[in-house]
Amino acid sequence: MWFYRSAGTGVITMTMPTRRPREEVVRLGKELYQRDILPLVQADHFGEYAAIDVETGDWAVANTEREALQRLRALRPGAVDVLMERVGYRALRSFGAGSLRKTG
Numbered sequence: 001m002w003f004y005r006s007a008g009t010g011v012i013t014m015t016m017p018t019r020r021p022r023e024e025v026v027r028l029g030k031e032l033y034q035r036d037i038l039p040l041v042q043a044d045h046f047g048e049y050a051a052i053d054v055e056t057g058d059w060a061v062a063n064t065e066r067e068a069l070q071r072l073r074a075l076r077p078g079a080v081d082v083l084m085e086r087v088g089y090r091a092l093r094s095f096g097a098g099s100l101r102k103t104g
Helices: 022-041 065-075
Strands: 002-005 010-014 050-054 061-062 082-086
Touching: 002 050, 022 050, 022 061, 050 065, 061 065, 065 082
Parallel strands: none
Antiparallel strands: 002 010, 050 061, 050 082
């Protein structure tokens, strides 16, 4: 992660370095997830997190986002274009009252 402090406001911003535009990382990561990863993990890893390196197609699954990313970084220390998905859910987390579980 990178941390930047704005000279004018003093606000610290946290960003992840990337090689590709964010939209491309999302598109490629979702394609990899749907095509290659989901069929392998949906039965045994429901609710867990998958960290996907869109450059190599390598991925790791764990109970938390942090652990999934740590496992992926152990496998690919230089991974920067990473997408995180939650197995069986439409989003990583929810801010409202609606369910995030996929329904058919």
